[in-house]
Amino acid sequence: MIQVRGLTKAFGPKKVLRGIDLDVAPGEFLTLVGPNGAGKTTFLRILATLSRATGGDALIGGVSIAEHPAQVRRNIGLVSHRTLLYDDLTAVENLQFYGRMYDVPNLNARIDEVLHQVDLYFRRHDPVRTYSRGMQQRLSIARAILHDPQVMLMDEPYTGLDVQATAMLRTVLQGLAASGRTVIMTTHDLELGLEVADRVAILSGGKIGFQAPAKGLSIHDFRRIYAEQVAG
């Protein structure tokens, strides 16, 4: 579903990504971990077509992000630690706006469906600014899945969430994985990342230093390998 080949990104003289090669199969959930500044967010922004790669390319669903970014956008949903929502609009108004931009068919029915999925239907007519951080993040997921994308890119979606909101978001994520979507999630939480993923990868120094199936990898081993990769 996602093929990344030789992806590089430099900001002036600073090289952030130094040639990333990565394959993610359809329906696979990949957790990408790495220290601050490793390039996780830059990598996801490039896949989401929000930033241009300096070199290399990635195919999403067989479509090049460099050559056909608009076509790629239709097939991806992005959740980041920022909600990408409009605080002064209600949940329904936010979703109506994005639904119109994505040409979502039967929009009102689809909005009800995704709001039920993230358990926010009862607050649908309240302005987003009245929501807790956890509720905003759940609505952000509803926004991202509204147009039924096959690929979900999640950039540290747990940032700023309390324990209860984290547990609820974990349930939503497991639902996403079960729905057959391809997911790439970045996180600092190794345990949580390992728990929800089919495969884990470590991005360090602008390269994928390690990747392995999550099944059979203990959190103890994962922490040890992570420490080794980060050290260097």
Add this chain to the structure above:
Amino acid sequence: MNFLRKVAAVAWKDLRAEWRTREVFSAMFVFALLIIIIFNFALELRAENARVLVPGILWVAFTFSGMLGLNRSFIQEKDRGSLEGLLLCPVDRSAIYLGKMLANSALMALVAVFILPVSFVLFNLSFGALPMIVVVTALGTVGFAGVGTLFSAMAVNTRAREVMLPLLLFPVAVPLIIAAVKLTAGIMDGLPAAELARWWQLLIGFDAIFFTLSFMTFDYVIEE
């Protein structure tokens, strides 16, 4: 048709959010009103000199208050992170430009709807000239918002973004402002249409040229 639906969605979203808070409109309106009142007292306008000065005062009020709205147009999106959501949408970026430009024009026009009658009363002007001045205001507003929306998108990624917009916009908008002031003055003075023709041409020409340029270049401006 589909393109226009996207344009309408962007404009609707901006105006709906503004309707909830009235944050930007209130600031624009109060600022424009203050300009009118301050000039009125500072220049001690009498009937004989009002006609000379009022066109300039009106357009200072419109453009400076418009600047407040244009500045917020992309800064709000950038600060709350929703600009990324907007750029993620699989639409032609010019639809985003057009939607934003329509919302900005609507806000500027709404300020003018309140400021024009107040000015006419305050400066004791004849309401007979009002319909044609409304036409000039509409054309000037569209032109100013058109080029301003492009520069607002450009300025949002700079460090001193709130300072940058007026520095970028005013030099470019000078022909439009001059044409609008000259037309407003000419209409107030009751000059024949033939004498004002070249200012109409400049105003309409500016609108057409800069709207087309902004429409075509927005995609490159908004990219990282």
